[in-house]
Amino acid sequence: MDGTIKPDVVIVGSGVGGGAVARQLAGSGAKVLILERGDFLPNEPENSDAEAVFVQARYRTREEYQDESGRRYRPGQYYYVGGHTKFYGTAMFRFRESDFRDVAHEDGTSPAWPFSYAELEPWYDAAERLFGVHGQAGEDPAEPPRSAGYAHAAVPHEPIIADMVDRLKGQGLRPFSMPSAVDFGPGGSCRRCGTCDAFACRYGAKGDGETRLIRPILAHPDVTLWTNAQVTRLIPASDGRITAVEVVRDGQTLRVEAPLFVLSAGAINSALVLLRSASESNPEGLANRSGVVGRYLMNHHLTGLMGLMPFRVNDTKFPKTLSVNDFYHGLPGDAAARGNMQMLGNIQGPMIRSTYSWMPRALANLLGRHSVDWLCMSEDLPRAESRVRLLRGDRVEIAYHPGDVAAHDRFVRHVRAQLRNIFPVVLRHSFGIEAPSHQCGTVRMGDDPARSALDALCQSHDHRNLYVVDASFFPSSAALNPALTVCAQALRVGAHLRDAWRNGTFAA
Numbered sequence: 001m002d003g004t005i006k007p008d009v010v011i012v013g014s015g016v017g018g019g020a021v022a023r024q025l026a027g028s029g030a031k032v033l034i035l036e037r038g039d040f041l042p043n044e045p046e047n048s049d050a051e052a053v054f055v056q057a058r059y060r061t062r063e064e065y066q067d068e069s070g071r072r073y074r075p076g077q078y079y080y081v082g083g084h085t086k087f088y089g090t091a092m093f094r095f096r097e098s099d100f101r102d103v104a105h106e107d108g109t110s111p112a113w114p115f116s117y118a119e120l121e122p123w124y125d126a127a128e129r130l131f132g133v134h135g136q137a138g139e140d141p142a143e144p145p146r147s148a149g150y151a152h153a154a155v156p157h158e159p160i161i162a163d164m165v166d167r168l169k170g171q172g173l174r175p176f177s178m179p180s181a182v183d184f185g186p187g188g189s190c191r192r193c194g195t196c197d198a199f200a201c202r203y204g205a206k207g208d209g210e211t212r213l214i215r216p217i218l219a220h221p222d223v224t225l226w227t228n229a230q231v232t233r234l235i236p237a238s239d240g241r242i243t244a245v246e247v248v249r250d251g252q253t254l255r256v257e258a259p260l261f262v263l264s265a266g267a268i269n270s271a272l273v274l275l276r277s278a279s280e281s282n283p284e285g286l287a288n289r290s291g292v293v294g295r296y297l298m299n300h301h302l303t304g305l306m307g308l309m310p311f312r313v314n315d316t317k318f319p320k321t322l323s324v325n326d327f328y329h330g331l332p333g334d335a336a337a338r339g340n341m342q343m344l345g346n347i348q349g350p351m352i353r354s355t356y357s358w359m360p361r362a363l364a365n366l367l368g369r370h371s372v373d374w375l376c377m378s379e380d381l382p383r384a385e386s387r388v389r390l391l392r393g394d395r396v397e398i399a400y401h402p403g404d405v406a407a408h409d410r411f412v413r414h415v416r417a418q419l420r421n422i423f424p425v426v427l428r429h430s431f432g433i434e435a436p437s438h439q440c441g442t443v444r445m446g447d448d449p450a451r452s453a454l455d456a457l458c459q460s461h462d463h464r465n466l467y468v469v470d471a472s473f474f475p476s477s478a479a480l481n482p483a484l485t486v487c488a489q490a491l492r493v494g495a496h497l498r499d500a501w502r503n504g505t506f507a508a
């Protein structure tokens, strides 16, 4: 397709959103061109070296963002084929039925989605199968209805995690096997290597956007992937249709025309591409007559808790097998304080020092070896003032004003008190927007074009041949990991586009 053949659809970004749409279109007859700003992540020893990944930030983007005070930082953004799932922790959760409805919170309302859980359920099932998710249906007390069980048995707990299960049960909780996309078990390629969450897999065993979505379709004659191809803007015609993208590939600026465009650059970058596409006829950027593009940025309240075992080394290799949802709809007597609790990947000394640089190496390593690491996750509320902005000179500002901070704090204090029944010391650490790992909401869906950018199928209200399919479409963030929901909706949108291609209404 390179240079001569015109694609039928251009997909910007090869993460979960873009990859799942591409996977649905592959084989339909439509010529698909995927433009990815990054390259394939090299398989090298540094993939699993905490010093390289955290202290040297080897794989993180070199670009800088700034906050509202002008403080600049290098964000935790990763640009590779497969997107952020190259580094993700493989927790593949479905959102709950209530997450798709209006829910009152202490600081405001978490808005409804333009469709129900029931409408997305078949696509959750398809996404789990595609990613090879391991799990055990029926254990999670907050589990939504499922049309089928998991195709793969839950990853078994290692001894220390099994011990945690028993101790939490002893406190009246109902821990369950965390759904996880790793190729573990007889004949599987997962070696329980010891570095998974926040690291790349050297064995192709992590179910990620590259292994599960992009690689399987690359041999297809109608699918072309351009790596090192960064889209700078979309170009509209006077009738509102998008006619082309401007892309910088290997230092050269090119224009690629197509009848249909799918923007899947991730929540922050999709908003930036739309804002950067501002022109005289669209001064606020594209798909933005509602003014919502870039706004309503959410990232979850994420607090890490390290339970220290002074006399025992934590030799667990793959800890992310346990989760607790007893408080998903609220603490006893405090319904506003709520969230999910799950194991975090192993924290190692260099990870601690990358945040607390004053800490002596020996102490950080000791803490890493003797800790069992947990993550408390609460819903972040969409607020118009939390936003991605493009400043003069193409500088990027992230203004972040999370909602429900006090309720999350009460949730964390409750969980910490429970963990103190197990560990003599429980240390606390919050993850900020500098690591926008669960970024979402910046190009929100909705039924009302005055208050949303996309309809229920992620089609732009303003430009009918533009779809935005990545975590930016989330109207609310729920309190669970986002990747499976991005994939489910992207598969749904991809199936819609495939049908449209077959019945001749593609890009109509």
Ligand SMILES: Cc1cc2nc3c(=O)[nH]c(=O)nc-3n(C[C@H](O)[C@H](O)[C@H](O)COP(=O)(O)OP(=O)(O)OC[C@H]3O[C@@H](n4cnc5c(N)ncnc54)[C@H](O)[C@@H]3O)c2cc1C
Residues within 6 Å of the ligand: 012, 013, 014, 015, 016, 017, 018, 035, 036, 037, 038, 078, 079, 080, 081, 082, 083, 084, 085, 087, 088, 089, 090, 091, 092, 093, 197, 198, 199, 229, 230, 231, 232, 264, 265, 266, 267, 269, 270, 273, 436, 437, 438, 439, 469, 470, 471, 472, 481, 482, 483, 484, 486
């Ligand atoms: C350390 C870490 C751990 C995580 N753990 C979990 C977990 O356990 N479970 C879970 O559900 N989620 C987890 N997440 C979040 C999850 O990875 C994301 O929600 C998900 O990958 C988002 O997919 P996406 O398609 O929205 O965007 P992305 O993954 O960001 O994909 C966007 C793609 O577009 C490319 N791109 C960006 N800009 C441009 C441009 N201008 N032109 C061309 N290409 C562009 C990017 O390089 C990227 O490949 C984790 C994230 C991180 C960082």
Ligand code: SF4
Residues within 6 Å of the ligand: 182, 183, 189, 190, 191, 192, 193, 194, 195, 196, 197, 199, 200, 201, 202, 203, 204, 205, 206, 207, 318
């Ligand atoms: S634990 Fe398994 S899936 Fe995760 S990085 Fe190691 S080998 Fe890969």
